[in-house]
Amino acid sequence: xxxxxxxxxxxxxxxxxxxxxxxxxxxxxxxxxxxxxxxxxxxxxxxxxxxxxxxxxxxxxxxxxxxxxxxxxxxxxxxxxxxxxxxxxxxxxxxxxxxxxxxxxxxxxxxxxxxxxxxxxxxxxxxxxxxxxxxxxxxxxxxxxxxxxxxxxxxxxxxxxxxxxxxxxxxxxxxxxxxxxxxxxxxxxxxxxxxxxxxxxxxxxxxxxxxxxxxxxxxxxxx
Numbered sequence: 001x002x003x004x005x006x007x008x009x010x011x012x013x014x015x016x017x018x019x020x021x022x023x024x025x026x027x028x029x030x031x032x033x034x035x036x037x038x039x040x041x042x043x044x045x046x047x048x049x050x051x052x053x054x055x056x057x058x059x060x061x062x063x064x065x066x067x068x069x070x071x072x073x074x075x076x077x078x079x080x081x082x083x084x085x086x087x088x089x090x091x092x093x094x095x096x097x098x099x100x101x102x103x104x105x106x107x108x109x110x111x112x113x114x115x116x117x118x119x120x121x122x123x124x125x126x127x128x129x130x131x132x133x134x135x136x137x138x139x140x141x142x143x144x145x146x147x148x149x150x151x152x153x154x155x156x157x158x159x160x161x162x163x164x165x166x167x168x169x170x171x172x173x174x175x176x177x178x179x180x181x182x183x184x185x186x187x188x189x190x191x192x193x194x195x196x197x198x199x200x201x202x203x204x205x206x207x208x209x210x211x212x213x214x215x216x217x218x219x220x221x222x223x
Contacts, residue, residue, distance in 0.1 A: 004096035004145020046143035048101025096145025132183035
């Protein structure tokens with residue numbers, strides 16, 4: 001688990017294709033690695049990876065074909081900047097929100113505009129994720145815990161303050177940039193919970209229906 005509070009930015013040092021998957025080596029910059037061992041988890045731009053080799057200035061990890069398909073990790077190039085966060089411990093302040101490091105889909109930056117000293121971004125999420133994104137709710141973008149300012153269909157807006165721009169890769173974003181998205185864990189589990197016993201039936205991996213909501217006491221006729 002992670003918090004979405006980025007601890008450092010690093011750079012991609014090596015990319016090795018390995019017959020359908022990939023090994024990646026990251027230079028971790030100012031991220032301290034003294035307490036990191038092989039087998040520990042590190043989030044790389046929102047993707048939870050298992051460190052398999054540690055050096056004084058970085059680590060290596062294997063990236064599965066499934067992860068390459070569902071995230072933008074496969075689009076990284078050598079020297080690309082990435083957001084880094086070590087796994088949450090019981091001593092870690094929960095300054096963001098609970099993040100699993102399991103990316104739900106890929107979004108696309110639609111627009112960027114100055115807003116006083118901040119920058120306002122609009123990002124389009126995949127249609128199947130739109131139901132999990134709510135105004136003033138939380139979302140994780142490339143590993144960064146952020147608050148949604150506004151939602152219009154599958155497009156949501158974010159206001160990024162100067163500190164976050166400086167300490168993460170977000171200042172690099174321009175329209176067309178593809179980003180990793182992880183929706184709020186609570187939204188995903190709540191949807192599954194409302195399925196009730198239907199959750200055990202085949203073909204119920206999708207979202208809620210009007211019938212399910214009415215059975216659960218939502219949307220029925222009053223009086």
